[in-house]
Structures are given as C-alpha cells and as structure tokens.
Amino acid sequence: MTTMIKELRAKENLTQIELAQKVGVRRETIVFLEKGKYNPSLKLAHDISKVFKMRIEEVFILE
Template sequence: MGKNLVGNHIRTLRFNQGEMTQQQLADKAGVTRQTIVALEKGNYSPSLELAFRIAQVFDLPLEAVFYYGDNPKL
C-alpha cells in the first residue's frame, strides 16, 4: 500500500504529561508497549477505537493526537 499516512504526536504528548512512559500509556490504553512503539515510529495505524482510547488518555480530541497526511498540526 505505501507510506503510512496516519501520523501522531504521541511521543511529544507523553513527555508533556510528566514524561509518561510507553508502558504507562500502553497500560492506560489497554495495549502492549510494542503497540505504542510501533505507533510512535509510524509503523502502525491504530484502529479507530484505539485512537479514541489514546486521545482519552491525554484528555484531548482525536485531531490533537492523530493527523492524516503531511499536515502535523500541534
């Protein structure tokens, strides 16, 4: 299919939340740490459900955590 077009600000948001670890985020979102690693590297696009769960962890709207294409607004 080509390059993953869904990007995210997860790494930045984790550090803005008191340097939350990947494991802490994974536990709060109900996934493995490896899933968070893959998301941050851009190797994995989350399901819609997971995207909403991660946004809820940060108490942010979905669009503040994830973006589509080459338009990373933060």
C-alpha cells in the same frame, strides 16, 4: 499518519509502558504508533486521545 503521542507522553511524563497499560495494549504497539508504522483502530485512537484529554484529530494527523 503522523502522531503526537511521543510529544504528549513526554509532556505528561508517561512512559510507553504506562500509556500502554492505560489503553490496554502492549508497549510495542505504542512504539509502532509513535514511529508511524501502525494505524490504530478507532477504539484505540479514541482511548489514547482520552488519556491526553484531546480530540483524535489533535493526536493523529493524516498526511
């Protein structure tokens, strides 16, 4: 799975820590998501998408 999280974070000037705090996870979870090494739960995908005001499919791209 590819994500747009890193690019979206940069656009919004959010650090990994800030995003992690907004969605209630550890910074390491954001790191793994950005590297494509972790598949999020539906709730986490929803929460991250909500932060960026986008649909889940726009943030998380299935390959």
